[in-house]
Amino acid sequence: MTLSALTLGKRPSGRTALSARWIVAHQAAGHRLLENGEVVIEADRIVHVGPRFEGEVARRIDLGEVLISPGLIDLDALSDLDTTTLGVDCGPAWAKGRVWPESYVARGPYEMYTPEELAFQKQFSFAQLLCNGITSALPIASLFYREWGETVAEFEAAAEAAGALGLRVWVGTAYRAGGMVCTAPGVLEPRFDEGRGLSGLADAIAFVEAQAGRFGGLVQGMLAPDRVETCTEALVRRTMDAARDLGVPVRLHMAQGRMERDTVQALHGTTAPQWLAGFGALNDRLIAPHAVHTTEADLALYADHGVTVAHCPLVFARTGDMLRSFAGLRRRGIRIGMGTDTAPPDMVLNMAVAVMMARAAGDGLTETAPEHVFDAATIGGAEALHRPDLGRLRPGAKADIAVFDMADALMAPRVDPIRTLILGATGRVTRAVFVDGRLSMRDGQVAGIDMAEARRRAQAQFDGLVSRYPDRTWGHPPVAAIFPPAYPAWTREGDG
Secondary structure (H helix, E strand, O other): HHHHOOOOOOOOOEEEEEEEEEEEEEEEOEEEEEEEEEEEEEEOOOEEEEOOOOOOOOEEOOOOOEEEEOOOOEEEEEEEOOOOOHHHHHHHHOOOOOOOOHHHHHOOOOOOOHHHHHHHHHHHHHHHHHHHHHHEEEEEOOOOOOOOOOOOHHHHHHHHHHHHHHOOEEOOOOOOOOOOEEEEOOEEEEEHHHHHHHHHHHHHHHHHHHOOOOOOOOOOEEEEEEEEOOHHHHHHHHHHHHHHOOOOOOEEOOOHHHHHHHHHHHHHOHHHHHHHOOOOOOOOEEEEOOOOOOOHHHHHHHHHHHHHHEEEEHHHHHHOOOOOHHHHHHOOOEEEEEEEEEOOOOOHHHHHHHHHHHOOOOOOOOOOHHHHHHHHHHHHHHHHOOOOOOOOOOOOEOEEEEEOOOOOOOOOOOOOOOHHHHHHHHHHHHEEEOOOEEEEOOEEEOOEEEEEHHHHHHHHHHHHHHOOOOHOOOOOOOOOHHHOOOOOOOHHHHHH
């Protein structure tokens, strides 16, 4: 029997045995590589990992030359249409529409997407996550293109999309108490409206209370204040208090860039981690992307308080920035999870870049190795979410499984499967994904969405957004000046 015998988007009835050349099985000491083994799932759980199962099964599926892995966990998963790649080679943030100019603020910021477009973006991005072997995700979107924060309506649509597509998510509306404004070329000033931030937090709490546990537990809640420089002390304090009462994680971006570092220093006289520590806001519920601009004192605070760093190496490597270093965090005992934070949401590629950039930062070959970043993308993410039933293939764990094709014709010769996957492949070798025992993705197809048509629709929405960039860019230059092409346009006169 093959995977085609299963119904896409459905949980197979009875016990299903999946055999494979390699399985990342979990034992007490951690992940172990099992060769020629079997994983048996029943309903939403794994009932067996090991040699051939001797009990009764409804079906056996031999997957052949594949690696069966725990589903990957993305702690910073893009859930809109990525625009960071537009600006990487096109000048500073203030000149490319990623910081609101004073004139745009004066006329009144507006939503650049319709509610229907926002709902579609969640569906499209969630499907892309599944196609890359990601089974658990904490969605993130940019607020640069919003009137202020995220709305309950769009995240109600996100919860529906997760349930329909079969993706495990922790969702919450992003909110903020302020933002940066460009008042002159290169001059950025923070502006605050704390009341608006606290109102956003109240909406986020109500959303979590209404949505957590839906779709058999696939949808859970989190609190997501936007960025540390857009928060006030009162907003962070109340967020952490609410997270404790609700039992949910908090994701707050900090120590991620020079603009943030300089702004927080000017506002509070210290770094962001030290500012939060000063009023007791660091704890083991906090997930803090990205830690690329930290001091030794910052990292000591992370270690002492159980903070998780969500490591998203690809988006920083594009600009030549990096975490310094992955092994350094491990030596300090800091929990590390992985995130993608860009499009495509390719966690396999991010793991490869994590290894490369760590070694460029000075880590030895054995200090940051493929297995270390694989641990972060599975066990580290599960621990950040306080979910020991995720990120591991063992009896009793959730049946969240990724299947990677190790016989791909463009991925040869093959060596150790983990090293080959991470250093020699991309997420495009993801063959299938099970979430909560349901076959959510097979051969690039996700139940309930036409990926080719969705790709066309996403491009059209993105082009519409880009056309409105002049509204929110200092001086309001034309699009061609904001994002000049890599090469000049071809002209007939240039033939000579």
